[in-house]
Every structure is written in structure tokens, then in C-alpha cells.
Amino acid sequence: MISELKEILQEKGLLVGVKGVIIGYSGGPDSTLLKELFKSTDRSVVLAYFNHNLRSDSDEEEFFVKKEAERIGLPLRIGEEDVRKYCEKHSLSIEEGARNLRLSFLHRIKNDEGADIIALGHNLDDQIENFFIRLMRGAGFGLASMGYQDGDIIRPLLSIRKKEIIEYLDGQEIPYYRDPSNEDSVYLRNRIRSKLIPVIEEIQDGSMSGIERSIENIKDMEEALRRGIGNITIIPFRNHVEVEREIFAKLQASEKFLVLHKMLSLIDNEKTLKRCHISDFPEKGVVELDGAYIEVTRDKILVVGKVDIQGMELPLNGEASFGDFDIRSDIVDSSVDFLNNECEYFDLKDLKLPLKVRGRRNGEEMSYFSSGNKKKLKDIFINEKIPRTLRDSWPIIYDSEGILLIPGVQRSNRAIVTKKTEKVLLIRYKRVNYGG
Secondary structure, three states, X not given: OHHHHHHHHHHOXXXXXXXXXXEEOOOOHHHHHHHHHHHOOOOEEEEEEEEOOOOOOHHHHHHHHHHHHHHHOOOEEEEEOOHHHHHHHHOOOHHHXXXXXXXXXXXXXXXXXXXXEEEOOOOHHHHHHHHHHHHHOOOEOEOOOOOOEEOOEEOOOOOOOHHHHHHHHHHOOOOOOOOHHXXXXXXXXXXXXXXXXXXXXXXXXXXXXXXXXXXXXXXXXHHHHHHHOOOOOOEEEOXXXXXXXHHHHOOOHHHHHHHHHHHHHOOOOHHHOOHHHHHOOOOOEEEEOOOEEEEEOOOEEEEEEOOOOOOEEOOOOEEEEEOOEEEEEEEEEOXXXXXXXXXEEEEHHHOOOOOEEEOOOXXXXXXXXXXXXXXXXXXXXXXXXXXXXXXXXXOEEEEOOEEEEEOOOEEEOOOOOOOOOOEEEEEEEEEOEOOO
16 A cells, blocks of 8 residues: 555656645544555655534544654644634534635645645545535536645545455554544535445446546546636736636636636635526626625726734834735935835824724715815725725725825815925725635
């Protein structure tokens, strides 16, 4: 078994340039086999165990993991989280929330340890179960959900059946932890494992191998479609991504789906996209998903995550970030040369400090720079053609007397610099994008 897995590592190039490996270790059969595989290589190995605190035996499992790491002499890092609380806060299923927190923990350990990759123990049964789960939920793209390598995550066991793993470990008398939740029929995955797959195997010998080949064929077809949209420029900002509407409009429905799926993946929301969102795609307006918005404007298609950004105090000589913007303020002499773009100047003595930044509030107004008249923020955003889904995360800079500046949109008529000004507060701002 170990020799076979080493051949897979070499054939797939999973360890090219790799010196350090983090193993997502639970003590179960799959991660135990990973542990046996990597401890026989010359790579640096760290075990990383995440306690979800969801089962009555969580402490027992953690105790086993500690003892096993100590027995074989591998370093172990442990993390835990209140998964139920996290899922309630973010409106996620337990399975999805637990996965998010575990992956976040593993990436944190990878960075702390200076490792190159994370190894996960997904096997062929997991791949087939995912296939049927997504098939039952009406998925199209993404039926073949897992690959041997996705970024810094590798899955060397994807061609190995669960029963083969257990037979090997039992034959070698290698201890592993048995998770009782794997037998709980409340979970769809377990019902597929215990009821559907045995029936399929009984109907036809070798059916699982056939399904494995079908998954690989689907992955190849999806990859061909993805290559077809590879030259489309998607511009990622800090809190949203966008693409030119004219380019998007020329695509076929399947290509539009993949573009939107890719855009959503950049804000970790690709699982919320369904085919109906493409068939009912509006000419203009907003499509609301579980964790994101898709907005169609005259020129752009935007994908914006649902975020709640907390307000903060803006330092007088320092930097802050809010939404898509980096903001810097400095106190300078009144004789400063005035710049034209991405900055504004205020007479420091006319400000009512402290200076703060937050998102907009319903119904509020600001004094318009050109006229001094008050105008509703909603109308200002509309006049400046700021997309609807970006308005709540657009920074509003204010002091105790009211709004001073909406970066890139409008400033108020307060604290105007004159010849009598002694000290100037210079506020620079820049929308942060990461190229196309």
C-alpha cells in the first residue's frame, strides 16, 4: 500500500519542491494512512488536529491523537472552535462550517510551521459520496469535486477505497480511531455510504471503478471549459470582484456559469451558485445568493460578499483599511502642493476630532462641497453611479459634527483650506485591486 501511494505521489508530482507537510490528522483510518505514508519520506511532517467539539467522544478522540503522536514521535498541533456558534453566526450547515474552520486552522498551522503543503485523507469513497450528494442536489459543474491537488492541498488517497485502507491498517496492526458518527444515518453522506453504494455494487461488479472513471471524464470536460474562459480578465478587489459586462454577455450559459463560479470562489462563496441563477440572469439589477450578491450594472458584472465591516477611529498620522479602500491621513503644512487625485485636504482646526470611518446609515445626509446644500447619501451614490452592492462597504469618513468625505465620491464643504489655514489634514485613499 505505501509503495503504491509513493508511486501516486511521484506520478502526480505532488511532492515536487516540497520540504514540509502538514497532515490534517484526526486519528481515523485515512489520516492514519497519510501519517504512515509521510513518515516514510524525507519530508518534515507536522500533525494538525482540529477538535470540532461536536461529539460526545471529542475529548476521547483528542486523547487518542495525542497518545499516537507521542508514540510515533511526530510533532502535533491542536486547535478547537465552537463550530455550532460559528455556523449560527454565518448561517452555515454544521458540515460546511466545520470544514471552513478546519481548513482555516490547517492553513494557519502551515504558515506558522513554514510548510509547503497540507495533506488531507480524502479517499475514493469520499469522492464517490460527494459525487452522489451533488448529483442529488442538482449540481452540474463541480460533480467531480476533489482533485489530487488544489492549490496547497494534496489528496494522495483519492484512488484508494476505504475498505482497502482499513484492511491494510488492520493487517499491519496500526492503531486508528473509530469515529462513531460515521454510522449515524441522520447524515446524507452516511446513508449514501451504507445504503446506496452497497446496492450499486450488488447490481454490477466493478461499478465503483466505472464511477471513478466517469468522475475523471467529467473533470477533464470541466477543465476544457475552464481553459476556454481562461483569457477573460476578472479583476479582484479586496471585498469584491468584477468583469466587463460586454465580455460576459458574449459567453454561452455554461461559460457564464464558470466565470461566475470562479468569481465567487475568490470570495469563498462558489457553492451558492445554481443553474437557475444563470437562466434567470437579469439585464440589470441584483441577484442575491446565500453569502453574496451578483450585480449587473451598465458596464460591469460584480460579485460582492455579504460583509459586516465594523467602524473604527482613523489615526491622524497613520493608516486604516475599510472595504476596498486603504486610507492614510497625515498632518502637513498649509503650504503643501495640492494633488488632484485620490486625496482631500481639510483645515485641522475646523475638525471636531476624533476622526472615524464607517459604512453608510439609512437616511443620512452630507453638505455638498460645490453648493453647501445637504444631500442624501443615497442620492449621492446614485448620481455618482456607485453600484448598489458596494454602497454599504464604501467608507464614510466623519467627525463629531458629521460627514467629511466619501472617498472617490464627494467631500463636504466643511474645514475648507484657506490662506489662514495653519495645519492641514491630508487624507489619501486608494481602492485596492489585485490586478486582472
